[in-house]
Each structure stands twice: as C-alpha cells, then as structure tokens.
Amino acid sequence: xxxxxxxxxxxxxxxxxxxxxxxxxxxxxxxxxxxxxxxxxxxxxxxxxxxxxxxxxxxxxxxxxxxxxxxxxxxxxxxxxxxxxxxxxxxxxxxxxxxxxxxxxxxxx
Amino acid sequence: xxxxxxxxxxxxxxxxxxxxxxxxxxxxxxxxxxxxxxxxxxxxxxxxxxxxxxxxxxxxxxxxxxxxxxxxxxxxxxxxxxxxxxxxxxxxxxxxxxxxxxxxxxxxxxxxxxxxxxxxxxxxxxxxxxxxxxxxxxxxxxxxxxxxxxxxxxxxxxxxxxxxxxxxxxxxxxxxxxxxxxxxxxxxxxxxxxxxxxxxxxxxxxxxxxxxxxxxxxxxxxxxxxxxxxxxxxxxxxxxxxxxxxxxxxxxxxxxxxxxxxxxxxxxxxxxxxxxxxxxxxxxxxxxxxxxxxxxxxxxxxxxxxxxxxxxxxxxxxxxxxxxxxxxxxxxxxxxxxxxxxxxxxxxxxxxxx
Numbered sequence: 226x227x228x229x230x231x232x233x234x235x236x237x238x239x240x241x242x243x244x245x246x247x248x249x250x251x252x253x254x255x256x257x258x259x260x261x262x263x264x265x266x267x268x269x270x271x272x273x274x275x276x277x278x279x280x281x282x283x284x285x286x287x288x289x290x291x292x293x294x295x296x297x298x299x300x301x302x303x304x305x306x307x308x309x310x311x312x313x314x315x316x317x318x319x320x321x322x323x324x325x326x327x328x329x330x331x332x333x334x
Numbered sequence: 335x336x337x338x339x340x341x342x343x344x345x346x347x348x349x350x351x352x353x354x355x356x357x358x359x360x361x362x363x364x365x366x367x368x369x370x371x372x373x374x375x376x377x378x379x380x381x382x383x384x385x386x387x388x389x390x391x392x393x394x395x396x397x398x399x400x401x402x403x404x405x406x407x408x409x410x411x412x413x414x415x416x417x418x419x420x421x422x423x424x425x426x427x428x429x430x431x432x433x434x435x436x437x438x439x440x441x442x443x444x445x446x447x448x449x450x451x452x453x454x455x456x457x458x459x460x461x462x463x464x465x466x467x468x469x470x471x472x473x474x475x476x477x478x479x480x481x482x483x484x485x486x487x488x489x490x491x492x493x494x495x496x497x498x499x500x501x502x503x504x505x506x507x508x509x510x511x512x513x514x515x516x517x518x519x520x521x522x523x524x525x526x527x528x529x530x531x532x533x534x535x536x537x538x539x540x541x542x543x544x545x546x547x548x549x550x551x552x553x554x555x556x557x558x559x560x561x562x563x564x565x566x567x568x569x570x571x572x573x574x575x576x577x578x579x580x581x582x583x584x585x586x587x588x589x590x591x592x593x594x595x596x597x598x599x600x601x602x603x604x605x606x607x608x609x610x611x612x613x614x615x616x617x618x619x620x621x622x623x624x625x626x627x628x629x630x631x632x633x634x635x636x637x638x639x640x641x642x643x644x645x646x647x648x649x650x651x652x653x654x655x656x657x658x659x660x661x662x663x664x665x666x667x668x669x670x671x672x673x674x675x676x677x678x679x680x681x682x683x684x685x686x687x688x
Contacts, residue, residue, distance in 0.1 A: 258360065259367040274364055275394055275402045278357075282403070294359075300367075303360050 244272060246322055248280060249315050252290060255304040281305050289314060337386045338365055341396060348400030357403055365389065410477045418477045423674065425469055431666040433465040434615065435659055507675065508595045515586045522579045529572060534562045538626060540637055561634070563650065565625035571617055578609055600676045607669035614661040624650045 251264045258278055265272055284290045289311035294301050307315065342358045349357055368389050373380040393399065410418050437458045528535060539560025540546035585606060589599055617623065628643040636643060 258364050275399055278360060278364070279402045279405070282357075283405075300363055301359065302363050 244270070244276070244280065245284070246318050247272075248277070248284070249289065249307065249311060249318065252305055252307050252311070253315075255306040257302040257304050261305070284311070336381075337383065337390065338362060338369075341365070341390050341393075344396035345400050348397050349403060361399075365393065368393070408481065410474065411481050414477055414481055418473065421473055421477075422470055423670070425473060426466065427666050427670040428663065429465045429469040430462060431611075431663050433462050434611075435618070435662060437461060506594075508679065510589050510592070510594055512590055515590050519583055519586050522583055526576065526579055529564075530576065533564050533569075534560075536563050537561060538563055538631075538636075540635075546637060561626060561630075563624055563626060565621070565623050567621040568623040568625070571613070571620075571623075574613055578606070578613060581609075582606055595675070595679075597676065597679070600672045600679075603672045604669045604676075607665040607672070610665040611662050611669070614658045614665070618655060618658045618662070622651055623654050626650075 247265060247268070247270050248261070251261060251268070256264060258274065258281065261281075262272060262274065262277060281290065281292070285292055285305065289308055290305050291308045292303050292305045294303050296302075342362055345361060346354050346358055369380055369386055372378075372385055372389055373382065376385065378385050408415075537560050538546070585599075585602055589595075592599070624647065626647060628640060628647050631638070631643045631647070632640060638646065
C-alpha cells in the first residue's frame with residue numbers, strides 16, 4: 226500500500242465514523258435518499274448512494290429510523306425520518322461528538 | 335425492458351430473496367431521480383440512452399451495488415470460528431491416524447505384492463486426502479448450520495469481568511511437568527525390565543484343579559502348565575522397542591534437567607512419537623504378537639473346549655491390536671499437540687524479532 230492509498234484509507238476510516246451522525250442530524254424531517262444526499266452535500270459532506278442506502282437500512286433495522294413509501298407524481302419514493310429512539314439518541318451523540326472535537330483540537334494544537 | 339429494468343434485474347441476481355423487491359424499488363426511484371437531474375443539467379431527454387448508460391456506469395457495477403446491501407457474510411462467523419478451528423485441530427489428526435490404521439490393516443489382509451506398491455501408495459494417499467476433505471467439510475457444514483440456525487451464536491457473547499489474578503493459576507505453557515515425566519520414566523523402566531528379563535510373567539496357564547489364569551502373574555507352584563503369551567514375532571521387535579524406550583528415558587531425563595520445553599525438545603518429542611507410530615503400525619501389520627493358538631492350548635490340555643479356546647485367542651489378539659491402535663492414536667495426538675505448541679511459540683518469537 227503506497228502513501229496516497231494509506232492516506233485515502235485513513236480519511237475513509239475517519240469519514241465512516243462521521244457519516245452516521247451526519248445522516249441522523251439531517252433526518253429530523255422526512256427525506257428520501259436522493260434529497261438526503263443533496264442535503265448532506267449542501268452541508269459539505271459528499272456521500273455516494275452505494276454507502277447511503279445500505280446505511281439507511283441498517284439504521285432502520287436498529288430502530289433509529291422509520292421509513293414509508295410515498296407516491297409523488299408518478300414516482301414512488303421511500304422517505305426516512307428519525308424514530309423516537311433516534312430522536313432520543315441524537316442529542317447524546319452530538320454531545321459526545323463535541324467532546325471528541327474539543328479533545329482532538331487540544332491534542333492536535 | 336429498458337436499461338434501468340435490466341440493471342435492476344442484474345443487481346437483483348446478487349441480492350437475497352428477502353427484501354430484494356424493496357431494494358430494487360428504492361434503487362429505481364433513485365436512478366430515475368439521478369437521470370432526471372442529469373437530463374435537466376445537460377439539456378438532453380430523460381430517455382437518452384447515452385445519458386442513462388452514463389448514470390448507470392457512475393452508480394456502479396450491479397454486483398458491487400448488491401454487495402453494499404448484503405454487508406459482511408460468513409459461512410462461519412467470528413464468534414464460532416475459533417471453536418471450529420479447535421474442533422478441526424482435534425478431529426483431523428484422529429481421522430488421519432484412523433485412516434492410516436485402516437490402510438495398514440487392509441494392506442495386511444490383502445497381502446500386497448511389491449509390484450503393486452505404487453498403486454497401493456497412491457490409493458492410501460488418496461484415502462488420506464479424502465479423509466481430510468471429508469472431516470474438514472463435515473465440520474464446516476455443522477458449524478455453518480449452527481451459524482445459520484442458532485441465533486445465540488450470531489450475537490456477541492456477554493463479557494465476563496476478568497481478573498488479572500487468574501493469571502497466577504495458569505502455569506507457563508513451556509514449563510515441564512516433572513510428575514508426568516517421572517511417571518513416564520517409571521512405566522518405561524517397568525516395561526523394559528518385564529519384557530527383557532521377565533517375559534514369562536506375561537503368560538497363560540492352568541492348575542491341576544482345572545482353574546486357569548492369563549496376564550501378568552507370578553509363577554505359582556502346583557500348576558500343571560504355563561506358557562509365555564508373547565510370540566517370537568514380538569521378540570524380533572523388542573530391540574527396536576528397547577531403543578525407542580531408551581531414547582525416551584534419556585529425553586525425559588534431559589527435559590527434567592532443563593525444566594522447560596524448547597524448540598529442539600518439541601521437535602525431538604515429535605520425532606519420538608513418529609517413531610512410536612511407525613513401530614506400532616509395523617507391529618499391527620505384522621504377524622501376531624500372541625504366541626499361543628487355540629490348537630496349541632488344546633494340545634497342552636488347557637481346560638476349555640475348542641470354541642472357547644478359539645474365542646480366547648481371538649480376544650487376546652484383538653486386545654493387542656486395540657492396544658497398538660491406541661498407542662498410534664495417543665502418539666499422534668501428542669505429536670500434533672507438540673507441533674501446535676511449536677507454532678504458537680514461534681509466533682511471539684517472530685513478532686519480537688520484527
């Protein structure tokens with residue numbers, strides 16, 4: 226593995242830990258996959274569909290999200306939103322994240 | 335069927351049946367959104383073939399897309415795998431030793447000729463390979479079924495609190511156990527003395543009053559007839575047994591003095607056990623080690639009818655065979671255990687060097 230690959234893999238590992246929190250933070254109101262990708266991109270996080278959809282399903286199977294199909298125009302779309310458990314978990318995750326950021330800022334300064 | 339249908343059908347081929355339609359429906363919706371937006375940006379029609387092909391290519395190879403939904407898949411999961419490995423380590427040598435014994439017995443009964451030897455060796459090796467595949471395959475199937483149908487094996491085990499004090503109860507794996515070695519030396523010495531100087535103590539005989547004995551027994555006065563149970567064939571093997579036992583005693587004494595297992599001693603143990611297996615296998619395949627027959631017993635006036643005498647001799651022969659099989663089995667297990675420990679000892683040493 227060369228240095229570029231190592232760097233890329235390490236960045237990927239770092240991002241992987243962030244994605245769950247980012248996705249949960251954007252699902253306080255119902256979103257379908259494509260609109261969620263756009264919302265995340267607006268916030269600065271580029272994520273591909275191949276990562277997002279399996280993640281949404283996993284979070285749903287863990288009880289943090291709920292989903293339902295809605296017909297909009299001619300197209301059915303699956304909307305995801307935070308479940309009650311997800312809503313309770315999110316503030317605690319944010320708090321944890323802020324702690325990690327402060328700690329890392331101190332460590333890296 | 336349009337391109338999206340074909341693409342979804344290809345993705346579906348790699349998806350589990352459960353949830354497939356749902357995933358495909360969601361994918362369709364996403365792809366249509368992507369194509370619609372791309373058409374708007376490029377000014378092309380949404381059914382433009384090149385545009386659709388470009389979007390599909392960017393979305394990814396169907397198999398890869400399906401894999402992202404399936405997650406990590408195991409035939410035997412991380413929780414069961416260490417147990418699987420242990421079971422294979424135990425079962426495989428046993429199966430191999432049993433296969434060797436089976437091959438030796440069948441060769442003996444077939445009276446193999448020298449000119450057939452290459453074919454016979456080929457058949458034996460084939461049987462061994464088949465035994466390995468059958469054993470590992472059979473165990474893998476059982477563990478795969480457990481993984482699939484017993485949900486407890488999928489979940490993470492509840493961790494028990496660990497106390498560092500428990501380390502004090504474990505003796506270091508390379509420390510020798512003096513009691514075991516001393517008992518082994520004593521048993522070998524007893525065997526050497528009995529087989530070399532008092533072989534007549536392992537005998538069969540009867541008294542004038544019609545009662546009889548068999549086994550290791552002090553010679554009593556007043557008996558009518560007695561005879562050593564060991565055949566001439568046994569005494570032909572005795573020099574080799576003496577050499578092997580002598581080597582084992584020297585090895586045990588050196589090991590006792592060193593106080594711990596080292597690489598050379600592990601290899602020496604494997605070598606001694608292998609020699610023991612070879613000798614036992616040769617004895618198993620060779621002529622009977624029991625020096626009496628039903629006819630000789632009857633001729634000596636042994637108080638038993640012909641059928642009983644025949645059964646008695648058969649039981650003795652089978653007993654000896656069973657003992658030899660057990661010797662092969664236990665020597666094989668000891669050798670494998672020594673080899674595994676050798677590998678385990680090497681890992682930390684290699685890591686330390688690195």
